[in-house]
Amino acid sequence: MTSPTSAPTLYRATYLHTPRNPFTHPDALDAQSDGGLLVQDGVIRAAGPFADIRAAHPDAPVTDLRGGLLLPGFIDTHVHYPQVRVIGGLGLPLLDWLDQCALPEEARMADLAYARGVARDFIGGLIGAGTTTALVFGSHFAGAVDAFFEEATRTGLRAVTGLVVSDRLLRGELHTTPQRAYDEGRALIERWHGAGRNLYAVTPRFSLSASEGILDACAALMRDFPGVRFTSHVNENTREIQTVRDLFPGARDYLDTYERAGLVGRHSVLAHNVHPTDRELSVMAAHRCTAAHCPCSNSALGSGFFPLRRHLDAGVHVSLGSDVGGGTGFSLLKEGLQAHFMQNLMPGGVPLSPAHLLYLATLAGAEALDLPHTGSFEPGRAFDAVHLNPAPGTPLDAVFRHAASPERALAAAFATGTPADVARVWIGGDTVLGS
Numbered sequence: 001m002t003s004p005t006s007a008p009t010l011y012r013a014t015y016l017h018t019p020r021n022p023f024t025h026p027d028a029l030d031a032q033s034d035g036g037l038l039v040q041d042g043v044i045r046a047a048g049p050f051a052d053i054r055a056a057h058p059d060a061p062v063t064d065l066r067g068g069l070l071l072p073g074f075i076d077t078h079v080h081y082p083q084v085r086v087i088g089g090l091g092l093p094l095l096d097w098l099d100q101c102a103l104p105e106e107a108r109m110a111d112l113a114y115a116r117g118v119a120r121d122f123i124g125g126l127i128g129a130g131t132t133t134a135l136v137f138g139s140h141f142a143g144a145v146d147a148f149f150e151e152a153t154r155t156g157l158r159a160v161t162g163l164v165v166s167d168r169l170l171r172g173e174l175h176t177t178p179q180r181a182y183d184e185g186r187a188l189i190e191r192w193h194g195a196g197r198n199l200y201a202v203t204p205r206f207s208l209s210a211s212e213g214i215l216d217a218c219a220a221l222m223r224d225f226p227g228v229r230f231t232s233h234v235n236e237n238t239r240e241i242q243t244v245r246d247l248f249p250g251a252r253d254y255l256d257t258y259e260r261a262g263l264v265g266r267h268s269v270l271a272h273n274v275h276p277t278d279r280e281l282s283v284m285a286a287h288r289c290t291a292a293h294c295p296c297s298n299s300a301l302g303s304g305f306f307p308l309r310r311h312l313d314a315g316v317h318v319s320l321g322s323d324v325g326g327g328t329g330f331s332l333l334k335e336g337l338q339a340h341f342m343q344n345l346m347p348g349g350v351p352l353s354p355a356h357l358l359y360l361a362t363l364a365g366a367e368a369l370d371l372p373h374t375g376s377f378e379p380g381r382a383f384d385a386v387h388l389n390p391a392p393g394t395p396l397d398a399v400f401r402h403a404a405s406p407e408r409a410l411a412a413a414f415a416t417g418t419p420a421d422v423a424r425v426w427i428g429g430d431t432v433l434g435s
């Protein structure tokens, strides 16, 4: 751990970050080809051209990271902890994939020793991909959620997660009751919310598997513990949407099943939203909740093309998620690329620049989770960072050495970068991967 009086370190690197939102600000990208970040006690104290920071801090020891790219740590706003070992179940639509791939594995999380191993695999995968903060869909078993928070605490990950609750249409062993959902949620919140870097997220799986009673228990937790986050799924798959319509005949639409329970707000992150109505988009914008876009998952499960243009036009905040294991891996570089591909291919898609992709993978997540001390390299924020430094002889290394600008190198990182290019990761100034 960093002590409160630690000496500063000056990191010298080609760095890029988006201190502003490029969907609303023209000059959102800040790229320094020879940049300096002064870090003390895990916090960025000064940032800018290396020569300027050096002149102001002539005695600070320098860590030289030139040759690669330094980016803010990635923020994954939708990823499932119990699904790391079933990545790759390709070719099935959502409800069949849940039945055949995801839910049998999620049932194994009742075994605490098994869950501990999964927590290690999962958090190792996240950090190995350069992710420093994640909103994580937890497990249906409280013991497995404890195991997750323990591993997050051990590794230093900034984790937002909670008990997943459902009471119908999954498998019996994954079902709970409203009272138990409340009681177990309450105990987990009291143990973990605000402990170190951990935060709690109230998490009904989706309205298809949650009765009004379960949603009301979730709302009671949100009321009793202000500051906890909320996450679920919405409008992912057309068969899912029709089933929810049948289960909630009084609801105006899918979002309304959450809205009526009082679960849509500033701290709500709803994954997918591939098939929203205009009413749902306007309600999401009015409540300032977030849509977590998961482009690899949407492709793998054939869920559809995310209507980014309609979200932006309606004023809905959008962030990025890997949705492992419906998604295909932990890399938010890959998610950015897939988002770019899909917007390119769909009629009316939004052309996404490297700045947009970086924003979606970093600051957008910090905004979604209301974590203003993360997401960019602005002074005052935590030093959460990923150093991409491809091995000599790789194509990405060749591009980095010959790139005409840092922005071109950033585009190449999204186009062809992988976790193999992640050389070092910091969270709150602590090195959590590499050296």
Ligand SMILES: Nc1nc2[nH]cnc2c(=O)[nH]1
Pocket (backbone or CB within 6 Å): 080, 094, 098, 102, 205, 206, 233, 236, 297, 323, 326
């Ligand atoms: N992609 C995805 N959608 C879901 N909807 C409900 N559960 C899930 C899940 O595990 N993955």
Ligand SMILES: [Zn+2]
Pocket (backbone or CB within 6 Å): 078, 079, 080, 137, 233, 271, 323, 326
């Ligand atoms: Zn999901």
